[in-house]
Amino acid sequence: xxxxxxxxxxxxxxxxxxxxxxxxxxxxxxxxxxxxxxxxxxxxxxxxxxxxxxxxxxxxxxxxxxxxxxxxxxxxxxxxxxxxxxxxxxxxxxxxxxxxxxx
Numbered sequence: 001x002x003x004x005x006x007x008x009x010x011x012x013x014x015x016x017x018x019x020x021x022x023x024x025x026x027x028x029x030x031x032x033x034x035x036x037x038x039x040x041x042x043x044x045x046x047x048x049x050x051x052x053x054x055x056x057x058x059x060x061x062x063x064x065x066x067x068x069x070x071x072x073x074x075x076x077x078x079x080x081x082x083x084x085x086x087x088x089x090x091x092x093x094x095x096x097x098x099x100x101x102x103x
Contacts, residue, residue, distance in 0.1 A: 003032075004073070005030055007029065007031075009069075009072060031060070034057070035057055036093075046082075046095070056096070058091055058094075062085065068080065071094060071096060079097055
């Protein structure tokens with residue numbers, strides 16, 4: 001069921017500290033999820049747009065999602081590429097692709 005915990009992450013605007021360094025603030029929210037695979041039809045539709053969906057997260061409570069673009073699960077960050085609000089009555093599904101790491 002919904003035994004796994006993921007972190008919904010929203011990055012705030014860049015700012016510059018007093019030393020001239022760029023800083024990025026982030027706001028994290030822990031949510032209960034059920035990880036799922038990607039359906040073939042979802043994969044092929046997304047690949048036509050140049051996207052590579054790798055995992056779907058079903059949120060236990062659809063009210064936990066408020067437009068965040070990043071979700072972290074087991075130390076790996078994913079980008080939300082589509083939200084399915086019709087998955088189930090009080091839940092929503094986040095279709096995601098793994099984020100490319102810098103460096």
